[in-house]
Amino acid sequence: MKNKRVDPTISIVIPIYNVEKYLSKCLDSLLNQTFENFEAILVDDGSKDESYIICKKYEKIDERIRVYHKNNGGLSDARNFGVKQATCDYVVFVDSDDYVNSDYLKCLWKAHIDYNADLVVSGVIRETEDGKVSSVVGSEEICLYSAKEAIKESCYGENIPIYAWGKLYTKKSLLKHPYPVGKYHEDVWTTYLLLDEANVIAAVPEKNYHYIQRENSILHSNIFSTKYFDSIEGAKQIESYVKRKYPDLITASLARLLIESNALLHRACRYPSNYIQASDMVDSYLKGNWKIVLSDKKNNGKVRAEMLLFKISHKLYRLGYLALTK
The missing domain is CATH 3.90.550.10 (Spore Coat Polysaccharide Biosynthesis Protein SpsA; Chain A)
Structure with a gap:
């Protein structure tokens, strides 16, 4: 009934x-x-x-x-x-x-x-x-x-x-x-x-x-899709928005960009050609802002440490992630 x-x-x-x-x-x-x-x-x-x-x-x-x-x-x-x-x-x-x-x-x-x-x-x-x-x-x-x-x-x-x-x-x-x-x-x-x-x-x-x-959900699938690039493109939209309306939130918007970049790189690590493409995109989006994002102590410490390694060496970042997620 x-x-x-x-x-x-x-x-x-x-x-x-x-x-x-x-x-x-x-x-x-x-x-x-x-x-x-x-x-x-x-x-x-x-x-x-x-x-x-x-x-x-x-x-x-x-x-x-x-x-x-x-x-x-x-x-x-x-x-x-x-x-x-x-x-x-x-x-x-x-x-x-x-x-x-x-x-x-x-x-x-x-x-x-x-x-x-x-x-x-x-x-x-x-x-x-x-x-x-x-x-x-x-x-x-x-x-x-x-x-x-x-x-x-x-x-x-x-x-x-x-x-x-x-x-x-x-x-x-x-x-x-x-x-x-x-x-x-x-x-x-x-x-x-x-x-x-x-x-x-x-x-x-x-x-x-x-x-x-879930392992087979969109966000946790083992299959890489170029649609994952949408995440950092969305984060760039946030950065552009706060630049216009809330310029004192630029550091916070870059923190979101760093978080989304790290997640994208994690997904791309198992796919060499996609990893190169993702790395190039992350480099271009964070260019000129590395000092800000890596020194922002309000951002997640693990994310900052991983992205510091990425900045030092794309290869070491990928090898380190693959070693930790065997």
Whole structure:
């Protein structure tokens, strides 16, 4: 029997593509929410497995769930499509291979009400498929930011991760800044713009979002794609934006560029020709800024150490990474 429908205040958008193995856990975690006034918009982006069938099963269970099936257009396209279907003024993204704690929506909404925050950020637990926690990201207490302060925090990736998920947004801001269709790392291209639309950003201490690092996901695939270059191109867009609007955040924007550069080089290390191409791009983007990024102690120490090695020798960086990841 379907649950009684209530007037929703939050639209949850779940982009779905070939995740039959993980989807039920994700959807069960949403139906377990202590905050019940939501609608869940399931966007099946042309899945070739049983994902759509699973979606339809859940749609029959709970009237708060609406299922849409569309031709494959990629993650950004699915997110944008879901936002357009949303009937609420506030939107949350949950990736279909992740899951959330039962108080996830409650904590986000409470911070929105208590602090008049028009963007709220959840703490995040990164874990492997077998449940092993790899890291925890987020503040230790409630933190309030202006748009400028939040952009700075997101560049360093501390209390405000740059990911699209794990946040409560206004639908209005998402319609103004849709995710770039065809780009990987779409959140690098978009999160800073969404933060800049907000008057008050609240980061809550509760770590209620579980980000599952799958080996065969876009970000953790063993196959290299030139689309990975989108990440540092997005970081360059952040640098250009803050140069115009917040010039005193240049160092922070370069920190994001350093983080994305290091991640790109990691992915390229096993592919010699791609590694040369990635190295050339990183060199050109960081040219003239090495002293700034390597002396910025607010940036991640491990990232700075690895990129110092890269600056000294591209070959040693690659050999060192391959030796450590055998």
